[in-house]
Amino acid sequence: MMRELFCLPAIALGAMMSITGVPVLGGVAAPATAATLSGGFDVGPGGFQGNFNPLAATAGLTWLSIYFEPLISYDEKLEKIVGVLASSYEVSPDQLTYTFKLADAKWHDGKAFTAKDAKFTIELAANAKTGSIFAARLKVLSAIETPDDHALVVKLSAPSASLLDTLTKIMVLPEHALAAVPADQLAKSTWWSTSPIGTGPFKFVKYVQDQYVELTANPDYRGGKPVLDRLINRYFANPASAISALRAGEIQFTYIDSNDVPTFKDDKSFRVIEGASFVVNYLGFNQDSPLWKDLRVRQAVMYALNRDAIIKSLYGGAAKPANCAYVAGQLVPEGIEAYPYDPAKAKQLLDEAGWDKINGDKPVTLLTYYNTPLATNVLAAVQAMLAQVGINVVPRAVDAPTYNGLVLKPDADASQFQLVYAGLQNGPDPSNINTGLNEKQIPPAGANVVRARMPDLTKALDAAIAETDVAKRHQRYQDVCKVMNKDLPWATMWVANRYGVVSSKVKDFIWTPAPGGGPYVAHPEAWKLSE
Numbered sequence: 001m002m003r004e005l006f007c008l009p010a011i012a013l014g015a016m017m018s019i020t021g022v023p024v025l026g027g028v029a030a031p032a033t034a035a036t037l038s039g040g041f042d043v044g045p046g047g048f049q050g051n052f053n054p055l056a057a058t059a060g061l062t063w064l065s066i067y068f069e070p071l072i073s074y075d076e077k078l079e080k081i082v083g084v085l086a087s088s089y090e091v092s093p094d095q096l097t098y099t100f101k102l103a104d105a106k107w108h109d110g111k112a113f114t115a116k117d118a119k120f121t122i123e124l125a126a127n128a129k130t131g132s133i134f135a136a137r138l139k140v141l142s143a144i145e146t147p148d149d150h151a152l153v154v155k156l157s158a159p160s161a162s163l164l165d166t167l168t169k170i171m172v173l174p175e176h177a178l179a180a181v182p183a184d185q186l187a188k189s190t191w192w193s194t195s196p197i198g199t200g201p202f203k204f205v206k207y208v209q210d211q212y213v214e215l216t217a218n219p220d221y222r223g224g225k226p227v228l229d230r231l232i233n234r235y236f237a238n239p240a241s242a243i244s245a246l247r248a249g250e251i252q253f254t255y256i257d258s259n260d261v262p263t264f265k266d267d268k269s270f271r272v273i274e275g276a277s278f279v280v281n282y283l284g285f286n287q288d289s290p291l292w293k294d295l296r297v298r299q300a301v302m303y304a305l306n307r308d309a310i311i312k313s314l315y316g317g318a319a320k321p322a323n324c325a326y327v328a329g330q331l332v333p334e335g336i337e338a339y340p341y342d343p344a345k346a347k348q349l350l351d352e353a354g355w356d357k358i359n360g361d362k363p364v365t366l367l368t369y370y371n372t373p374l375a376t377n378v379l380a381a382v383q384a385m386l387a388q389v390g391i392n393v394v395p396r397a398v399d400a401p402t403y404n405g406l407v408l409k410p411d412a413d414a415s416q417f418q419l420v421y422a423g424l425q426n427g428p429d430p431s432n433i434n435t436g437l438n439e440k441q442i443p444p445a446g447a448n449v450v451r452a453r454m455p456d457l458t459k460a461l462d463a464a465i466a467e468t469d470v471a472k473r474h475q476r477y478q479d480v481c482k483v484m485n486k487d488l489p490w491a492t493m494w495v496a497n498r499y500g501v502v503s504s505k506v507k508d509f510i511w512t513p514a515p516g517g518g519p520y521v522a523h524p525e526a527w528k529l530s531e
Helices: 061-067 115-126 163-168 183-188 239-247 258-264 295-304 307-313 343-353 373-389 400-407 430-437 455-466 470-487
Strands: 002-004 036-039 072-074 081-083 086-091 097-102 141-148 151-156 202-208 212-217 230-234 253-256 270-285 319-321 364-368 393-397 419-425 490-503
Touching: 061 202, 061 212, 072 163, 081 086, 081 163, 097 115, 115 141, 115 151, 239 253, 253 258, 258 270, 258 373, 258 490, 270 295, 295 343, 295 373, 295 490, 307 319, 307 373, 307 490, 343 373, 364 373, 364 400, 373 393, 373 419, 419 430, 430 455, 430 470, 455 470
Parallel strands: 036 230, 364 393, 364 419
Antiparallel strands: 002 086, 072 081, 086 097, 097 151, 141 151, 202 212, 212 230, 253 490, 270 419, 270 490, 319 490
């Protein structure tokens, strides 16, 4: 079947941005003109500065996709896949061969983009030595062919319904600039933060550590020269600082928590944007820790948490409780355990499991990368609820690089994160949770940071990913939900709405509360500012 795709220019914008005349960043004035949009694109959950390698980026795609581009991406509503560097694709009847027709595009250094670049990039993404987070997802690749400069053929050893979703996240890289870098040295290359080139509407200028990244308009962009002259990605110490800058008029866009919405919703100077986050929040039980071996202990944690009260009091009702990775009706089977708040039952289960001998009142480290005031309050509530039943958790919030450094190490120290409070993408394609739960995705292969080794769960995930019959896929993911709900690799919490606020001075601006910040088609080349 042939899928015609509009060849759309660049994608995504997410976390946070701003406009100023001449922004002062950490005491240093960044270059600016009247047509400069500046801000902190990495302030959103999971984003962090220095995360410029798209093969390893788990967030910050809102920024990276302004100067890099994938073959395909989601539209701004996250409902369908559209073309970026591919103008169309065709899937063979056996669903083993994907043929892409490629657009005419140029790299920022003026060289032509060709199918060889796309082949080179996918092979890098499939190579675990590069530090790619996609390596395990691309094990189904059997061959990649380039019949000509504008045709790419991807062949699989088995059907994979998640291949297209994976390709939306893989930013195409220039072979001529990176081919000489050994695969095992690519992740540490300074190229990502000093001289990266892409095909997007803006070109990299420079990165000033702890302060900002500067991009300039690409005059040769195939979609036309961008309206703005520059984009500047500012760095803030924390989300509260970004919100203060927004209120002061120093920036024009940022993520906000639900409890910040009343501050802006009635102010005509701003527009509040709300949408589903496609991120499930959870307490992850580190399976390498002896604390969680007994299922009854994990069940006790679920019964000890008054999720409805947290959602009502802290999220203002803007979240749905999750009893597996999903809350979408078509993915949640009937009859699963709802784990209602029942501290008496939690205590009973802990007594039966012998919690006093397993751990008793010893502190349990709860690691998170969420550092917003809302997250702090959530963790305080969780700590109090678990203390009520005899589990003494001690929250520790760190920045995202520190978190990743601790949880993604192959020889990670389980005592450093006996529990994690984190979020994982559960859509638009439901296969996205596979990387955090499949036994084959234990680091360094993937992001199964809790080291879940549950045969029934891995079997259910493998079956769901391999299911190419659309009519049967929902049932397969319902099977995944059933196993998660029964075996509890996580104490699933909720799927919350996500919010952004943009100044009314920013025109033709697209922002979607996408997981990891996207990517999706946001047309940054069309953004403009008004006086």
